[in-house]
Amino acid sequence: MNKMNEFKKNNPFIFAASFFYAGFFPYGPGTAGSVAAFLLYIFLLRFLNPFYYIAVCIIIFITGVYVSSKASKISGLEDPPFVVIDEVLGYLAVMSGLLWMHFDFFHILIYSLLGLLLFRIFDISKPLFIGTIDKKIKGGLGIMLDDVAAALFSVIILRIAIVIIAGI
Numbered sequence: 426m427n428k429m430n431e432f433k434k435n436n437p438f439i440f441a442a443s444f445f446y447a448g449f450f451p452y453g454p455g456t457a458g459s460v461a462a463f464l465l466y467i468f469l470l471r472f473l474n475p476f477y478y479i480a481v482c483i484i485i486f487i488t489g490v491y492v493s494s495k496a497s498k499i500s501g502l503e504d505p506p507f508v509v510i511d512e513v514l515g516y517l518a519v520m521s522g523l524l525w526m527h528f529d530f531f532h533i534l535i536y537s538l539l540g541l542l543l544f545r546i547f548d549i550s551k552p553l554f555i556g557t558i559d560k561k562i563k564g565g566l567g568i569m570l571d572d573v574a575a576a577l578f579s580v581i582i583l584r585i586a587i588v589i590i591a592g593i
Contacts (some may be wrong), residue, residue, distance in 0.1 A: 426447060426466045436499065438495035438496050438499060439496055439499065439500075439507070440508070441488065441492040441510065442489075442492040442493050442495070442496035442505075442508045442509075442510050443458075443496070443507045443508065443510075444458050444461055444462075444509050444510050444513050445461070445514075446584060447460075447461040447509055448505075448506070448507035448508060448509035449507050450533070454506050454509055455509060455512050455545070455548065456512075456545060457509065457546055458509025458510070458511075458512035459509075459512045459513075459515075459516050459541055459544060459548075460541070461509070461513065462512060462513040462515075462516035462517055463464060463512075463516060463538075463541050465513065465517070465535060466516065466517060466520050466537060467537070469481060469517075470520075470533070475521075475524035477527060478517075478521065478524055479521060479524075482514060482517050482518060482521060482534070484509070485510065485513060485514045485517065486514055486569060486573070487509055488510070489510040489511055489513075489514055489565065489568070489569045490564075490565040490566050490569050491565060492510060493508045493510055493511060493564070493565040493568040493569060494564045494565030494566075494568075495565075496508050497565065497568070498563065503563070504559075504567075506567055508568060510569075511568050511569045511571070511572040512544075512548065513570060514569060514572060514573065514576075515539055515544055515572030515573060515575055515576045515579075516540070516541060516544050516576070517546045518572075518573055518576035518577075518580070518581045519540045519541075519543065519576045519579045519583065520540055521578060521580070522580035522583060522584055523536060523540075523583070523584075523587075526587070532591070536583065536587060538573060539583060539586060540580075540583050543579040543582050543583055544575060544576060544579040545576075546579075547575035547576075547578045547579050548572055548575040549570075551571065551575070551576075552578070553578075555571050555574045555575050555578070556571075558570050558571045558574050559571040
């Protein structure tokens with residue numbers, strides 16, 4: 426990883442793919458990236474309407490495919506552990522399922538943390554077709570798409586949980 430320390434100091438692709446170096450957290454870089462996404466979500470929720478939020482997600486997806494592909498080539502790794510822009514998109518995608526629901530701050534916090542937990546479970550375990558996407562689709566697109574699939578599972582379970590918990 427010393428070689429990567431050299432890259433991270435001066436390479437904009439590594440900077441972006443690691444989501445401002447969150448991916449270089451020594452323990453659980455994917456979780457660190459997801460926690461960074463949680464903080465970004467709270468900020469975006471405060472300042473953007475749902476349509477702009479979705480636009481930000483689309484921009485992160487397109488950028489993520491490109492920079493994660495570049496970071497993969499630079500590092501020589503198929504899916505470098507420091508690339509966490511996919512986790513950022515995945516978590517934001519989970520939370521996009523709640524954009525048109527109105528909750529007080531306490532419930533937003535609870536559901537956001539539950540969304541984070543669900544996303545990490547599906548992203549790490551890669552059940553059903555998530556693992557297939559991870560194995561079959563290579564490059565930046567594959568790096569990003571398995572997290573989008575994990576987000577899909579997560580948002581479905583999260584919405585069901587909210588219906589059960591809140592009766593919505």
